[in-house]
Structures are given as C-alpha cells and as structure tokens.
Amino acid sequence: MKKSPCLIAVAAAAVLTGCVVTSVYPYYTAKDLSFDPALAGSWTKIDDADEQWKFEADGTNAYRLTCTSKSETNLMQAHLFKLGPERFLDLFTTDEMKDIQPPPIPSHLVLRVFQMTPSLRMAAMNYEWLGETLTNNPHAVRHLIIKEGNEGDGGRIVLTADTAELQKFLLRNLKVEKAWKDVIELNRGPAAGK
Numbered sequence: 001m002k003k004s005p006c007l008i009a010v011a012a013a014a015v016l017t018g019c020v021v022t023s024v025y026p027y028y029t030a031k032d033l034s035f036d037p038a039l040a041g042s043w044t045k046i047d048d049a050d051e052q053w054k055f056e057a058d059g060t061n062a063y064r065l066t067c068t069s070k071s072e073t074n075l076m077q078a079h080l081f082k083l084g085p086e087r088f089l090d091l092f093t094t095d096e097m098k099d100i101q102p103p104p105i106p107s108h109l110v111l112r113v114f115q116m117t118p119s120l121r122m123a124a125m126n127y128e129w130l131g132e133t134l135t136n137n138p139h140a141v142r143h144l145i146i147k148e149g150n151e152g153d154g155g156r157i158v159l160t161a162d163t164a165e166l167q168k169f170l171l172r173n174l175k176v177e178k179a180w181k182d183v184i185e186l187n188r189g190p191a192a193g194k
Contacts (some may be wrong), residue, residue, distance in 0.1 A: 021125040022107035023159035027090045027166050028081035031060035036080055038116045043186035046119070053120075065091065080113070083167055086174060087113040089122065107149055107158070110170070112180050120186040128177040130157060141169040 040063070045051040050070045055078060058064040063078040079090045089111040114121040133140050134157065142165060145155035159166065173179045 011192055019127050019156050020109055021127050021157065021159065022109055022164060023128055023161070024105060024107060025159075025161065025163050026079070026092070026108050026168060027088060027110045027163065027170065028079055029163055030061075032081040032083065032167075034080050034082055034087075035061050036116060039063065039080060039120070041188065042190050043120055043188060044190060046185045046187055052190060083171055086170075087116075088170070089113055110166075112174075114183065117187070120188075121183055123180040123183045126179055127157070129176070129181075132175075141165060 025030065039055050040057060041055060041141040043053040043055070048069075049098070052066075052068045054066045054068075055063040056066075058077065063080070065078040067074045067076065067188050075094045077092045077094055079092075081088055081090060091109045091111065092172070093106060109124060113121040114123070131154070134143060141159060142161040143157050144160055146158055147155045163171065
C-alpha cells in the first residue's frame with residue numbers, strides 16, 4: 001500500500017507498523033466545520049526541514065493541503081472541525097490511482113490539533129493504541145481487519161463506523177494520553193533556503 005510521506009510522518013507509529021488509522025467515513029459533519037485563517041500558509045516540520053505542508057483555502061470550509069518531501073508531493077483535502085472545545089483535522093487524499101483495479105476506497109485520517117500559533121502542534125490517533133483497544137474491546141468502535149501479506153501480521157485496521165460513532169469514540173478518548181502521544185510540530189513558513 002502506497003502511503004504519503006506526510007501521513008506517515010504524522011504518526012510515529014506508522015514508521016514502526018507501516019499503518020495509520022484510517023476511516024471509511026469522515027470524522028465531521030457540515031455543522032462541525034470551521035475555517036481558521038491561522039492554518040492557511042506554509043509550514044515546515046521542526047525535525048525534518050525537507051517536509052513541507054501548505055494549507056490553502058478551498059471553498060468556504062475546506063483547505064487544499066499539499067505535502068512535499070524530498071521525493072514526493074501529495075495532495076489532500078483538509079477539513080478543520082470542532083467537537084466540543086477540541087479541534088481536529090480530517091485529511092482525505094485527492095490523489096487518484098486509476099491504474100489499480102478494483103479502485104481503492106478513499107479513506108480519512110484524523111489529526112487532533114493542539115495548537116495553531118505560534119507553531120502547529122497535532123497528533124494522529126495512535127495506531128498501536130487503537131489495536132490494543134480493539135483487542136481488549138472489539139466493540140469499542142466498528143472496524144474491519146484487512147489481511148495483508150503474512151498471516152501473522154494481524155492485518156490493517158480500517159474504521160467502518162459512521163460519523164456519529166466516530167465522533168463519540170474521539171470524545172471518549174480525548175483524555176487517553178496513549179491515543180494521541182505522537183505529536184508533530186510544524187513551524188510557520190518554508191525551511192531556510194527553500
């Protein structure tokens with residue numbers, strides 16, 4: 001499975017397991033959406049100056065996100081949304097893979113936004129934590145395990161819960177530190193010399 005380097009960088013767990021938490025349904029409804037001009041612009045990952053994130057307004061309540069690294073550029077649609085006092089980003093890939101049959105099902109990735117100024121601090125839901133949670137309580141949130149490769153790898157978790165159930169799951173786990181432990185931080189502007 002091809003993964004965006006920016007998505008992999010979002011969660012350190014992706015480096016270790018090769019997976020990020022994806023969902024079939026979006027994490028937001030239209031009433032949850034918000035637009036904050038503070039998010040728009042160029043950002044550079046603090047510990048990897050080759051990784052650039054650029055958020056541009058795309059309509060009223062969406063952003064076009066362009067992630068670049070040394071070797072790749074990936075386009076995504078991003079929606080900033082609020083659940084109670086908390087803010088999140090829902091990322092949805094806009095890259096098309098026309099040569100793959102059957103065509104892959106588009107998926108959503110959620111990032112919890114801790115702050116947007118002066119730096120952007122956020123974290124993806126921790127994949128390893130989710131796996132442990134679902135092992136202990138398979139009914140915590142609707143999901144599928146997609147077998148890939150070796151029989152012993154356990155498979156890849158894909159959340160199949162509808163938006164309302166996803167939001168309840170997020171809210172129930174806001175205070176679970178392990179669920180949001182892999183914080184990444186981006187500074188405003190392109191890296192020096194870029």
